[in-house]
Amino acid sequence: MYKCAAILAAGEGKRMKSDTPKVLHKVCGKEMVNHVIDIMRKAGIEDVNVIVGKGAEKVKEGTKDRNVSYSFQEAQLGTGHAVKSAKDFLSSKSGTVAIFTGDAPLIKEETVKEFIAFHENGGFKATILTSVIDDAAHYGRVIRDENGDVLKIVEAKDCNEEELKVQEINAGMYCFDIELLLESLEKLTNNNAQGEYYITDVIGILKSEGFKVGAMITDYEETIGVNSRVELAEAEAILRDRINRKHMENGVTIIDPKSTYIGSDVEIGRDTIIYPGNVIEGKTVIKENCTLYPNSRIADSTIEAGVDIQSSVIIESYIGEGTTVGPFAYIRPETNIGKNARIGDFVEIKKSTIGDNTKVSHLTYIGDAEVGSGCNFGCGTVVVNYDGKKKYKTKIGNNVFIGCNTNLVAPVEVKDNAYTAAGSTITSEVPEDSLAVARAKQVNIEGWVVKKGLKKK
Numbered sequence: 001m002y003k004c005a006a007i008l009a010a011g012e013g014k015r016m017k018s019d020t021p022k023v024l025h026k027v028c029g030k031e032m033v034n035h036v037i038d039i040m041r042k043a044g045i046e047d048v049n050v051i052v053g054k055g056a057e058k059v060k061e062g063t064k065d066r067n068v069s070y071s072f073q074e075a076q077l078g079t080g081h082a083v084k085s086a087k088d089f090l091s092s093k094s095g096t097v098a099i100f101t102g103d104a105p106l107i108k109e110e111t112v113k114e115f116i117a118f119h120e121n122g123g124f125k126a127t128i129l130t131s132v133i134d135d136a137a138h139y140g141r142v143i144r145d146e147n148g149d150v151l152k153i154v155e156a157k158d159c160n161e162e163e164l165k166v167q168e169i170n171a172g173m174y175c176f177d178i179e180l181l182l183e184s185l186e187k188l189t190n191n192n193a194q195g196e197y198y199i200t201d202v203i204g205i206l207k208s209e210g211f212k213v214g215a216m217i218t219d220y221e222e223t224i225g226v227n228s229r230v231e232l233a234e235a236e237a238i239l240r241d242r243i244n245r246k247h248m249e250n251g252v253t254i255i256d257p258k259s260t261y262i263g264s265d266v267e268i269g270r271d272t273i274i275y276p277g278n279v280i281e282g283k284t285v286i287k288e289n290c291t292l293y294p295n296s297r298i299a300d301s302t303i304e305a306g307v308d309i310q311s312s313v314i315i316e317s318y319i320g321e322g323t324t325v326g327p328f329a330y331i332r333p334e335t336n337i338g339k340n341a342r343i344g345d346f347v348e349i350k351k352s353t354i355g356d357n358t359k360v361s362h363l364t365y366i367g368d369a370e371v372g373s374g375c376n377f378g379c380g381t382v383v384v385n386y387d388g389k390k391k392y393k394t395k396i397g398n399n400v401f402i403g404c405n406t407n408l409v410a411p412v413e414v415k416d417n418a419y420t421a422a423g424s425t426i427t428s429e430v431p432e433d434s435l436a437v438a439r440a441k442q443v444n445i446e447g448w449v450v451k452k453g454l455k456k457k
Contacts, residue, residue, distance in 0.1 A: 001120055002095030003047075004178075005040045006086045009033050009102035010053025010073040015228040021055035023102035024062045025232055028239045029263035029281045032226060033059065035105035037066045038264075043112035045098060049089040051082050078196025079172070084185045090178050096120060097181060099174045099199065104225045106238055107173070111218050119175035124214035126181075126206050128153065129173040131220035139169035140200055142215055150213045153200035157193040168215075170200060171223035180206060239264065269305065287321075296326070304339075320356065338373065352383075355398065368410065369394040378404035378422060385410045397432070 013022025023033035030038075033050065040048050048066070052059045053073040060070060071086040083099060090097060098116060100107065111129075119127035128150065130142050140155045141163050153170045154163050184202040192198065207213055226232050243264055244257040251270030254260050259276040262268070266280050269288035274280075278292050282300035286292075290303055293310040300316045303309070307319050310326035316333035319325060322340040330348040337343060338356035349366045355373030360366065364377050367385040370393065381402050383394050392410035396402070400414050403422035414420065415432040424438040449455050 002093065003045050003098065003116060004089075004093065004095070005045045005048045005098045005100060006071075006083060006089065007033060007036055007040070007048065007050045007068075007100050007102045008079065008082050009050050009059055010056075010076060010082055010085075011103070012054040012076070013103070013227065016232075017229070021059050021062075022226070024055075024058060025226070027105045027226075027232065027235050028243060028261070030105075030265070031062050032105040032235075033063060033102035034066060035264065036100050036102055036107065037063065037068060039107055039109050039112055040098070040100070042109040043116070045112075045116075049086055050102070051086050053082075078190070078194065079199040080185065080188045080197035080201060083181070083199050084188070084197070087182065087185070090182055093178050095178055097176050097178050099176065101172050101225060103227070104172070104223060106224055106235060107222050111222055115173070115216055115218075116175060118216045119214060122214050123212055124175070125177040125211040126203055127175040127214040127216060128203065129171040129223065130168050130215050130217050131171055131223050132168050132217060133220050134167065136164075136167055136169050140172075141166040142168040142170055144168075144215075150203065150215045151207060152204040155192065155194070155198060155200065168217070169220075171218070172225065173223065174199065176202070180211065293326075301331075366394075368392065369396065369408075371396045372398035372400065372416070374399040375402070376400075377402045378406065380405040381408070382406075383408045383410065 009023040011022055016022050016025065024031045027035060037048055048068045049071055050063060050068050051071045051073055053076055056072060069089060071089050073082045073085040096116060096119060115129055128142060138156045140153050141159055142153055143151045143163060143166060145151050181202060184205045187205050188197045188201055190197050203213055221238060224235060226235050240261060243262050244254055244260060247262065247268050248254055252268045253273045256276040260274055261279045263281045265283050267285045269286060271288055272286055272290040274292045275294040277295040279297045284298050284301050286303040287305040289305050290307045295311045296309050298314045301314045303319045304321040306322045308324045312326035312329040314331040317331045317335040319337050320339040320341065323337055325343045328345050329343050332350035334351040335349050337354045340357050341354055342359040342361060344361035346363045347360050352366050352369040352371065354371045357373050358371055358375040360377045363379045364381040366383045368391050369383050375396060384407050385391050394408050394410045395413040397414060397416035399417045401419045403420045403424060405423045406420045407425040409425060409427045412426055414430040417433050418430040419435045420426055420430065421435060421437040424436060426436055426438055430436040
């Protein structure tokens, strides 16, 4: 059966006190609405529509790489009005539409699959995702008859005394038969305490017309919506715990999960050890048997097997097998480091390729460079890649030795097996097997200190 999803993302989120639309606030490094979109896709729903309103352009920008369509809700007149705004998306379709909220990022892939199967296999025309909690507070109540069948959903502000005692609450997530949903949306009224059009009233309409309505109970934690910064932090803690547990169950050692921050899309191989204070983000892949000592940040990078990283930042880069990085190294985007290399303390590398077995041990900057294998950089080396207007490339061959405090003024090439003397400023090609010396000859002026009256007693 055909399936699609509509995600409610039009709310302003006033309690967030933010210029950023609520659904774009991040949980474990990813926007809440993108968590929901990604879960829909993992659950097998390809056709996803995001209903936008306040901050529509920002939401579109924040979801532009998710291959979704958009519907626009001009005024926020309730959930029913929001879904009605997706009429063009739903028209001419038949099958099931799953409706989820863009501010509830904790729903699980397995739950979405089970929910849709429950709806379709049960022959329901509408199905509600619900939870049972001790204090239902401001949540809408799911009212069932003596046989346990769903009668209606009543918003908290519209509940009578008996209905307020009900502990089964509406999670705000639904499956509907598309054609019947469209018909029912035309029958909605705003005759309620809020003066809004509720999607929940569609349940009562379908029941009154004799259609079968179902409700599936799930863990309340999965249905939590985020409406404030406090709730954002609570969702972060829940999802972070889930993510860390998943990796530990897959064979990763996390010394202190409470101080380890791993994004939802990160992949980590078995027998990798992660010390406290690490932040691993984006589409990062860390292979087997790596050790991440305390306090590194790794984003959108690939780390091959057997790499050790200490207190460093690695962004949009590749680190080859058996390489060591840090402490206090900064690997900037578009850097590719080979196998068994050594990138040491206070080294910065930007948009460069570093060959296998090359050592860049300390206090060095390499930018816009191609470096071969088996090279050794002395302390204080600087690749001078920028003239104030344009960046230039430096090429360094295999088995090159760069002396301490060498400046390599790009564009320049140092060929295989060449050496540069310490303190040199290299502006021309260094031939293979050569030593380049580019510094002034030392001159000693005897007695100069005494003549200048600078000698201290």
